[in-house]
Amino acid sequence: MSEGSDFEDDVGEEEEEDAGVITEAGKLPENPLVQEMVPECLNLLCKIGNGLAHAYVRLDAHERDLTDIELLRKFIHVRYVDVSGNLLEDISPLNNLTHLLTLKADKNNLKTAKLDPLPYLQVV
Numbered sequence: 001m002s003e004g005s006d007f008e009d010d011v012g013e014e015e016e017e018d019a020g021v022i023t024e025a026g027k028l029p030e031n032p033l034v035q036e037m038v039p040e041c042l043n044l045l046c047k048i049g050n051g052l053a054h055a056y057v058r059l060d061a062h063e064r065d066l067t068d069i070e071l072l073r074k075f076i077h078v079r080y081v082d083v084s085g086n087l088l089e090d091i092s093p094l095n096n097l098t099h100l101l102t103l104k105a106d107k108n109n110l111k112t113a114k115l116d117p118l119p120y121l122q123v124v
Contacts, residue, residue, distance in 0.1 A: 028087055032068035033061060038075075048077050062086070062104070069093050079120075084108070091115065 033041075044058035055077035061069070063085035072078070073096040080102045081094065088108040094100060095116045102123040105113065115121075 028065075028067060030067050031065050031087070033064075033066050033071045035071065037061070037064070038071070042075075042078075044080070046079075057099075059083075072097065081105075094118075 041059050041061045042056035043060065044056060045054050046057045047053070048055045048057075057078055058080040059072070059075065059078050060082045062082045066083065066086040066088060069083060069088060069091065070093050072081075073093045076096060077099060078097050079099050081097070081100065082104040083091070084104045085107045088105070089111050091103075091105055091108075091110065091113065092115070094103065095118070098118060098120075100118050100121050103121065105124075
C-alpha cells in the first residue's frame with residue numbers, strides 16, 4: 001500500500017515541476033482559453049441589442065497563463081476585456097468584438113498589438 005502512495009506522490013511532484021516549463025522546442029505549453037473557464041471569467045450582465053436581451057459584457061481573464069484566446073471570437077457582446085498578465089502572442093480574436101469599449105492586455109508576449117479599427121474602443 002505504501003508503494004502505491006509513494007508512486008502517486010512522485011507523479012504529483014512531477015506534474016507540479018512541469019507547470020510553466022518551456023518545452024524542448026523552446027515554446028511554452030499550450031494553455032488556451034477553454035469553454036470551462038468562461039463562466040469564471042464572464043460577469044456584468046447588461047441589456048444588448050434592442051434592450052430585450054441580456055448578455056455578460058465583461059471578461060476578466062488576467063494572470064491565467066493563457067496562450068490563446070481564439071474562443072473569444074464567439075463572445076461578440078463582450079465590451080470590457082482584461083487579458084493582462086498572460087502569455088498571449090496574438091490578440092487578433094478580439095477583432096470580432098465590435099462593441100469592445102476597453103481592453104487591458106499588458107504584460108503579455110505580444111508580437112504585435114495591431115487590431116482592426118473598433119468603432120467603440122475607448123481605452124487600451
